[in-house]
Amino acid sequence: MLPMLRRLLHDFALPQTLMTRNDGERVLTNLLHLSELLQQAAAELDGEQALIRHLGDHLALSGQAGEEQILRLESDEQLVKVVTIHKSKGLQYPLVFLPFICSSKPVDGSRLPLQFHDADGKSQISLQPTEALIQQADDERLAEDLRLLYVALTRSEHACWLGVADLKRGNANTSMLHRSALGYLLGGGAVLAESAELNVWLHDLAQGCEAIALQPVPEPTDERFSAPRNEAALVKLLVPKRRAAENWWIASYSALRIGDTVTAGADESPDSPQAQKLFDDERLDPEAPRDILTSGGDIHRFPRGPNPGTFLHGLLEWAGNEGFVMTAHAPEKLQDAVARRCNRRGWAGWINTLSDWLQHMLNMPLRLSPDAAPVALGELDQPNQYRVEMEFWFASNNVNVAQMDTLVRRFTHDNAPRAATETVSLNGMFKGFIDLTFEHEGRYYVADYKSNWLGSDESAYTQLAMETAILDNRYDLQYVLYLLALHRQLKTRMADYDYDQHMGGALYLFLRGSRSASQGAYFTRPPRELIESLDLLFQGKPIAHDLPGALA
Template sequence: EFNTHKMPLDGFVLIFEELKLTWSKRGFPAMLKKMLSTFNVETNLISMPDKQGQRRLSNIKHLSELIGRQINTSKRSPESLLLWIKRQFNKATADPSEDTGLRLETDDDAVKIQTIFTSKGLQYPIVFAPTLFRLNPRSYSNINEFHDEDGKLTITHKKFEDQSTIANERELVEIECELIRQIYVALTRGIHRTVIVALDHGKIIKGSERNDPPEYEMLGTLGKILRLPFIETTEDDSQSIRVDITASPNRFQNIPGIEPAVEIVRKSSANVKQLVTEPITLTHPAPMPMLDTTLGHSSFSTLAPSSDATQENITGSFINEAKNRDSETAEQPGEPQENPTGIFAFPAGAKTGTCWHDIFENLQFDADEQTILRVTEEKLKTHGFLDNNPEERITTTARMVQRVLTTPLPGMNGCEPFTLSAIPLKDIKVEWQFSFSANNGRKTSELIELLHAYPEYAPVADSLPEWNRPIPGGYLTGFLDLMFRKDNRYYILDWKSNRRSGRQEDFCFAGMTEEINAHHYWLQYLIYTVALNRHLNDTLKNYSYDKSFGGIYYIFLRGVDGEINADGKPNGIYADRPPERLIKDLSAILGDF
């Protein structure tokens, strides 16, 4: 019922078109998850007054599992899958399978089989622990691993180590301490009753293919903890003994780092005699080795002065952060335009940036007007921008794309201006990813000191007196929006969707410089230049920075209007070509080349 969702029919059409696109790009499970979330299915079913929500939800999950299996095994398209589902409603054509039987909606009352490790922190009314008697310290290899008196991990080989007996004893002590902790966890999961099992030791020996030590017959570690009785072998002896455990605050109080545990209540038996063993001494587990967090992957996004990354998390950034889909996510300083129109009517943030990136990444730069309109409409629809004023948004965006492709880019280092429409597809590389080995132990203060030596970058350096972040070792990673070649020179281009205050005049050279400095894009393109310079040096014969590197362009898409500003430069196009000496010095600081 559409009225309950307060959404018109065409709104549902758009939602299901987007779901279909998700299915084709990411698969059925991703589509289903998105659909259930969009319509809040789980919450709505559980809150239904007939109390059958759990039943219906279980059916949906069961059906999704069957459908997913059918897609994987039969490689069905959405249309083919729909026909298959229709056949399943007819018993005569349905696929026979035990998997289609009705499932229980909940397994809360089912017996749960879990390992000791997964049960930690959980509790159950009744617990059966039938195999604890098998936990016994033993070493199965020729390698001894233990911690010495100073707590350092020591590894020895039994064949060559003079102290092999001592090493073996130390290893067994550490193993037994860990087994005691595991047994403690198992014995403290039960709320009302815990049942452990001790098989007849005679039966064990007869059925064993290995030579077990006497401690195995006497329940080993478990026996030491619980003071369990030794089980004699008689003709009428039972093959197991049941021991109940009840809550008590006075047990296991000497085990480091754990709460008081349980008390044993023994069942009387004519065939059981008591065996008292010597108490064992427990030691704290050895500290875990410290991992070197100074190595890993980092990027401009985590290294920039505005980033909140620290030395502990800077190397753990995901590769996707290196793509930096326009860090500008909100209105910029200044007086915003009250009712923005045209290209400035698109919202600020990553969603717009991602959409416009997608257009340029899927468009040949020499495309005609109709092709530009078609690709623009397709991408705006994909990214959800055609819900309001679709014709206006398509036209506005297509005009922006045409202006960007036909506005001359300023020439650098003696080159003539040129347009992107003159760049053939074979000379374009989209989303070029790089990773280069980074120096460990350097700091960003060294970059600031270096920039002070170059007048064009000195104002940037002066604005960051306290930027002294460690440059992590490992790898510096990044993605160039676009790398292209023109007249045997290689260029870096980055698309920017920044909105600023929503006025065209904000995208003159001074306004763009302010934006470059505010978001530290200068650091981004310097890192990009270091990476590309190194790549070209390794892959081109007779490479020369002066003759082969063209420069960088940061194109602020909203600001490109085809006009030349008062500085004699095109609006919306920021160009720079860092000095070769600066790039070489930066490479020495950033890269382990």
């Protein structure tokens, strides 16, 4: 932030332009102060958008700024802190000035309800206060002002200046000084008959006390105060001897390099769930049909590739956003939604096939872990039980991807062989979109929809075939990172969170195999040691060397 703003000031000659204005020094100081505050915030935030949101939030709360954000003077050489008496409690200052200590704000009887205390000290209110109650409330206000006066007078270390004058309200001739805390002490509660009598009160107070000095207020002039400037010589500019390396970036599963391939295009990081689907699903088979067959058929004949796969994802996303329970029990509405989406693409021949497929997907009981009862998507109640396309971000501090991959391989799928990731470093933020996150019987799960074509009929979707597809595409890395994101979220939100008790696992739904014996559902739950080790790894902390996969 600071280099950017200083370049802006230099390129547009803003200091020279601003200093021609009467308030130019004030505006320039505000700009520099703002840039310093944003520079401090940038060290704790990730990315320009986060910094913009931070600035917007503070602009919306401009009246509640903290001490570090109070208006800065043009020069700090003669720094003056302006604080309220309330905020000065417990603090000491070398010199204290109380220019308005004789002011007071009497109780307004028209502002209801009127608050006061009875003879037993209990708080009371009145909606029809009498003059006596108003006077009682104002006496209580005066008592509080006297207490604050004591606080104010005892803040200084060396000297304290009090501005004393006779105060009258509006065009009234009657003095109101006696209703202020200081005026009450000077006159013992008596009304000041004439302004000249105030000098008598002050001399009576100062008589015999060397610590009190009376000074008349100086006559006003046209002279303008200018703070002295520091004329210290500028130090020699320090030039760094090496060039700083910038390796901060936003990564996702889709940007990981696996073997000699990249799961996404170049180093892109998808910025939407739809973009992620194009990256995450199976790579397009060169021999797969590229045109949608208009004649229809079963789900296995539905064309393969990123775009048809995204279409299937979109149907489930629509059902989730509308409400799984509602769409599962409204077949006419479901078919209407499928028809509208198909007709927009000229796929009318697939309406019945895809409607039957979606209806079956929503109502089939999904088998999870052995100790959990099956659950259908159509039994999940929005919004208490699930989130569709939950986006997550978490920091990655110089994560060695090869070390992460070694951990994942050792702890999952019995260390089965699979393509290795390239040795790169994740430093910055890690982001992603989880197709479905849901809770069932007190445990939390992530689900991911896969449109991968494993064969021409239901018999192709065995547990072994689905596991092979997961390993071939390295979806094991994907679900482990999704579970890590969920693990961190639950740790933050649940005071009694325990991985073994609350984490359900990952469910991969191979959409074309929903009518097979396996339901096209592959469930897994990696051990606690893996998720906790990855949590430490992404924080930049060392992991236990005795863990399988730990690197020395």
